[in-house]
Amino acid sequence: MPTFDEIADRLHSPVADVMRTQGPVRRVVAGEIDDDTLLELLELASHASSDSHRRCEFVVVRDPDVKHQLARANRQGWSVYKRVLRTRSQDDAMVESRQWLSDHFEDVPVIVVACVRGRRPLFPAIGASAFYGSVFPALQNLLLAARAAGLGAALTALPLWSHWEARRTLGLPRRVTPVAVVPIGWPRGTPEPARVPPVGNVVHLDRWGHQPYRARGRP
Amino acid sequence: MPTFDEIADRLHSPVADVMRTQGPVRRVVAGEIDDDTLLELLELASHASSDSHRRCEFVVVRDPDVKHQLARANRQGWSVYKRVLRTRSQDDAMVESRQWLSDHFEDVPVIVVACVRGRRPLFPAIGASAFYGSVFPALQNLLLAARAAGLGAALTALPLWSHWEARRTLGLPRRVTPVAVVPIGWPRGTPEPARVPPVGNVVHLDRWGHQPYRARGRP
Numbered sequence: 001m002p003t004f005d006e007i008a009d010r011l012h013s014p015v016a017d018v019m020r021t022q023g024p025v026r027r028v029v030a031g032e033i034d035d036d037t038l039l040e041l042l043e044l045a046s047h048a049s050s051d052s053h054r055r056c057e058f059v060v061v062r063d064p065d066v067k068h069q070l071a072r073a074n075r076q077g078w079s080v081y082k083r084v085l086r087t088r089s090q091d092d093a094m095v096e097s098r099q100w101l102s103d104h105f106e107d108v109p110v111i112v113v114a115c116v117r118g119r120r121p122l123f124p125a126i127g128a129s130a131f132y133g134s135v136f137p138a139l140q141n142l143l144l145a146a147r148a149a150g151l152g153a154a155l156t157a158l159p160l161w162s163h164w165e166a167r168r169t170l171g172l173p174r175r176v177t178p179v180a181v182v183p184i185g186w187p188r189g190t191p192e193p194a195r196v197p198p199v200g201n202v203v204h205l206d207r208w209g210h211q212p213y214r215a216r217g218r219p
Numbered sequence: 220m221p222t223f224d225e226i227a228d229r230l231h232s233p234v235a236d237v238m239r240t241q242g243p244v245r246r247v248v249a250g251e252i253d254d255d256t257l258l259e260l261l262e263l264a265s266h267a268s269s270d271s272h273r274r275c276e277f278v279v280v281r282d283p284d285v286k287h288q289l290a291r292a293n294r295q296g297w298s299v300y301k302r303v304l305r306t307r308s309q310d311d312a313m314v315e316s317r318q319w320l321s322d323h324f325e326d327v328p329v330i331v332v333a334c335v336r337g338r339r340p341l342f343p344a345i346g347a348s349a350f351y352g353s354v355f356p357a358l359q360n361l362l363l364a365a366r367a368a369g370l371g372a373a374l375t376a377l378p379l380w381s382h383w384e385a386r387r388t389l390g391l392p393r394r395v396t397p398v399a400v401v402p403i404g405w406p407r408g409t410p411e412p413a414r415v416p417p418v419g420n421v422v423h424l425d426r427w428g429h430q431p432y433r434a435r436g437r438p
Contacts, residue, residue: 012233012234012236014231015230015231015237015363016364019266019267019363022267044239046415046418047239047241048238049243049359052307052310055421057423058422059424060423060424066426077345085271088272126296126377126380132347132348132352135355136352136355136359137362140267140360143268144234144360145235155268157344157348157352160348170427171427173427180348180352197265199265202265202274202275203276203277204276204279205278206282206285207285207389207390208334208389208390208392208395209390213258
């Protein structure tokens, strides 16, 4: 495992390189992640964009009993979702890496559960945007920081399929909402490369469907 | 304005520094952002975490008429939200910078509207998490990349308060959902510093409320 100084160095990697090489890493080894490293990653996460009156908070799960309960919920969620996924995607590697995580969830050294104070608003839609927009930017910073540090991480909501169960497991008050989960560990083997379409395919100019940059990659 | 080579250089800034200095920048000058720069930022955004079958897409608004319609919707949304915000926050600088954006929305050189194919699921909650978790990570990458490039940007949903109106303005099919908006431009004056609490205040260990790192900042 790298020292904290080595981690601090790695967190100065070029931002564009970190973004281009960040992708979900679900297969990790059981090796420890020290508190200093973890708090450094979460500190970077806390700088992300958020609503003016909401802030992402993190429950860091290291306790084997709490982890086991999240693992059980994750397996229940996965047993349903894997059937959905198989009908939607031919991507066997992705299904296998999720299966691996489901089978080895207890071995992942740290599980971060992102929560926010307040209940999720169903309406208006911009209220829901503001709510989730106070959590996922922080998690993207966390994923990038983990990638820069040489750690593997991925974003999932499966262990939270029952909010009632997740609240009980994590001792969350009713006014706190769990939103997503990031398992973190040192990568096992080579991470799966993320596949990204040419940027021009996801860019529309002025109106939807007007795609003058189609099939265009990096300048 | 910097050349594209200068922008490419800036995008190699240390990731931790970019995260720690990124914050909402709403006051910008009317100066142009060229296509190469914009596509580079959006390409970096497209590498972010997303659901296995959803991907954030971007409507880049440069056309004055389309921008004017978004500006009008933003002003309508702001006229209501500013009263909410004044009861919640004593942060006058933040209210003023939002007022500035509302007053000068048409002058912002580029408005990016993030959209995703599909309707937002109300239930189950993890379905909503997966939906928004495919959009906001990309927008956080966009905000970080803009910050690294020396551009100012901020996240808002106000111009989308009426999805019906936003769909008409942007020509969005019914199956496409607009989620959030990022106005981008070269910063006017010194950006507002983002205030972030000590990381230990937003970290709980194993169960909510157990905060052994409270008041702890960076290691």
